Amino acid sequence: MSVLVVADHDLGQLSPATARVVHAVSQLGTVDVLVLGHDTTGVAEKASKLAGVQKVLCAQSLGTAEADVSVVEALAKGYHIVAQSANSCGKDRLPRLAARLDIMPVTDIVEILGSNRFVRPIYAGNALQTVTDPQPRHLLTIRASAFPPAANGNAAPVETIDVPVVSAAQLIATHRTESDTPDLAAAQIVVGGGVALGSAENFQLIARLAKKLGAAIGATRAAVDAGYAPNDWQVGQTGKIIAPDLYIAIGISGALQHLAGIQGAKKIIAINNDPEAPLVKLADVALIGDLFELVPQLIAELDQKLP
Amino acid sequence: MKILVAIKRVVDHNVRIRVRADGSGVETNGVRMSMNPFCKHAVEAAVQLSEAGQGDEVVVVSIGPKPSTDVILTALAMGAHRGILVETDAELETLAIAKLLAKVVAEENPDIVLLGKQAVDDDSNHVGQMLAALTDRPQATFASVIKVVGQALEVTREIDTGTETVSIPLPAVVTADLRLNTPRNAALPMVMKARSKPLAVRAAAEFGVDLAPRLTIEKISPPAERVAGKTVGSPSELAAIIAAEVSQMEAL
Numbered sequence: 001m002s003v004l005v006v007a008d009h010d011l012g013q014l015s016p017a018t019a020r021v022v023h024a025v026s027q028l029g030t031v032d033v034l035v036l037g038h039d040t041t042g043v044a045e046k047a048s049k050l051a052g053v054q055k056v057l058c059a060q061s062l063g064t065a066e067a068d069v070s071v072v073e074a075l076a077k078g079y080h081i082v083a084q085s086a087n088s089c090g091k092d093r094l095p096r097l098a099a100r101l102d103i104m105p106v107t108d109i110v111e112i113l114g115s116n117r118f119v120r121p122i123y124a125g126n127a128l129q130t131v132t133d134p135q136p137r138h139l140l141t142i143r144a145s146a147f148p149p150a151a152n153g154n155a156a157p158v159e160t161i162d163v164p165v166v167s168a169a170q171l172i173a174t175h176r177t178e179s180d181t182p183d184l185a186a187a188q189i190v191v192g193g194g195v196a197l198g199s200a201e202n203f204q205l206i207a208r209l210a211k212k213l214g215a216a217i218g219a220t221r222a223a224v225d226a227g228y229a230p231n232d233w234q235v236g237q238t239g240k241i242i243a244p245d246l247y248i249a250i251g252i253s254g255a256l257q258h259l260a261g262i263q264g265a266k267k268i269i270a271i272n273n274d275p276e277a278p279l280v281k282l283a284d285v286a287l288i289g290d291l292f293e294l295v296p297q298l299i300a301e302l303d304q305k306l307p
Numbered sequence: 308m309k310i311l312v313a314i315k316r317v318v319d320h321n322v323r324i325r326v327r328a329d330g331s332g333v334e335t336n337g338v339r340m341s342m343n344p345f346c347k348h349a350v351e352a353a354v355q356l357s358e359a360g361q362g363d364e365v366v367v368v369s370i371g372p373k374p375s376t377d378v379i380l381t382a383l384a385m386g387a388h389r390g391i392l393v394e395t396d397a398e399l400e401t402l403a404i405a406k407l408l409a410k411v412v413a414e415e416n417p418d419i420v421l422l423g424k425q426a427v428d429d430d431s432n433h434v435g436q437m438l439a440a441l442t443d444r445p446q447a448t449f450a451s452v453i454k455v456v457g458q459a460l461e462v463t464r465e466i467d468t469g470t471e472t473v474s475i476p477l478p479a480v481v482t483a484d485l486r487l488n489t490p491r492n493a494a495l496p497m498v499m500k501a502r503s504k505p506l507a508v509r510a511a512a513e514f515g516v517d518l519a520p521r522l523t524i525e526k527i528s529p530p531a532e533r534v535a536g537k538t539v540g541s542p543s544e545l546a547a548i549i550a551a552e553v554s555q556m557e558a559l
Binding site: 123 | 318320321323324326333345400401402405424425427428429430431432433434435436437438439440441445446447448449451461465466467468469470471472473474475476484485486520521522523524525526527528529530533534536537538539541542543544545546547548549550552553556
């Protein structure tokens with residue numbers, strides 16, 4: 001079977017999620033990667049190095065769902081499978097493509113059981129659905145964090161293609177959160193803070209610990225709603241889904257919708273003053289007490305142990 | 308300007324769900340049901356546009372079994388003007404739902420279609436985007452701000468790198484994210500009044516859409532249980548555990 005993976009990229013960098021999507025679908029067939037946008041030479045070159053990639057295609061687009069989908073639709077006929085990561089871009093584009101092609105998509109895949117059998121979470125990860133897709137062609141979104149990345153070392157050819165782009169919608173502005181922390185969805189360590197932090201200033205405590213560990217920063221929906229953290233730090237059913245090796249949850253009680261976003265974490269550490277909090281119960285290791293006392297002490301201890 | 312809002316009745320988001328032992332699904336018998344939270348934000352946005360003089364009529368539509376009337380009444384109590392229940396007892400796939408909604412859009416011809424970005428039962432996040440494609444309208448998903456600017460909408464969308472603002476000409480489809488607004492709780496007089504608002508019930512079969520599922524659901528299973536953890540007594544003990552984890556990662 002032939003697979004077209006739509007790459008994710010931002011600020012001229014290929015997203016680490018794409019290597020994971022490529023690895024996940026390379027067991028289904030030969031993979032071509034499509035890079036959409038302007039000035040994507042660097043991104044295409046990175047994609048061409050991923051193991052399992054046969055060819056990289058570059059096409060112009062306009063950064064809207066309509067534009068991207070019009071390009072992918074024109075190419076989709078040549079492939080058995082079109083796959084994209086289940087991030088905010090894939091979630092926006094792939095269902096539109098699905099309706100254009102009259103194919104029922106299978107989305108948020110966390111496990112591939114066979115050429116057309118997949119597992120996807122429902123009810124915020126509180127249940128798992130095993131699905132068989134008997135359609136001749138498949139449209140998939142993949143939860144990148146559930147799969148390991150493809151290796152580097154390949155040198156697939158890069159082709160530029162010219163596909164007409166159609167979009168009534170226009171992208172008029174982007175507002176990004178300035179941050180030098182790693183990408184949440186692909187980070188090995190994530191430090192998360194809840195509404196117990198009490199203010200955006202106090203949230204700096206989370207940032208200090210994250211910096212010490214080279215970790216990404218996460219936040220609960222309540223902390224984002226309260227203005228303590230930007231929206232793109234939100235982890236949970238409606239935010240980002242993370243699967244780090246280590247998740248350190250600070251002042252987070254563990255609302256169902258937050259737990260939905262962290263179920264893939266290998267090890268969970270909780271710091272909380274409530275020993276009965278759902279997240280404390282779920283954690284592998286818990287430290288009970290006042291976070292404003294404990295976290296500075298923890299950072300001081302780590303300064304000694306991890307100089 | 309006419310606004311159509313599509314809403315879904317789901318297991319209440321505060322209910323801790325239980326997976327049936329035979330793998331046939333999630334137990335919904337005797338479980339509290341309510342309007343999908345994202346749909347509430349969509350209804351609220353439509354009613355606010357209407358109250359600001361930018362929407363003449365707000366029509367709500369739900370597809371589902373007879374008791375879905377309850378969530379339509381909730382939306383009518385919030386301020387929507389008229390309801391449509393497309394009645395079916397079948398569990399429809401998102402593509403079939405979008406096709407039924409496309410028929411409703413063809414009949415009603417709304418300027419704006421608003422939906423929640425996803426339903427918290429199947430977590431699909433498909434229908435708005437599919438409906439936009441089927442009706443050949445531009446889409447703006449995951450909206451946190453909606454502004455009417457002439458014959459277009461300026462929508463701020465919540466995306467993985469922050470937010471972005473798109474301009475989409477009307478007619479268009481918008482899906483609501485959680486920070487779009489705070490949905491109101493309807494006061495009792497509004498709840499009483501909702502019962503006298505028009506509510507049409509139509510059989511899903513009368514729309515002439517192929518509703519047969521494309522995918523086969525083999526089973527629904529509970530997620531793996533996590534093993535019980537331990538409590539440590541001091542930051543120093545915890546630091547030792549974290550340092551051990553970090554050195555293990557670096558070794559790999």
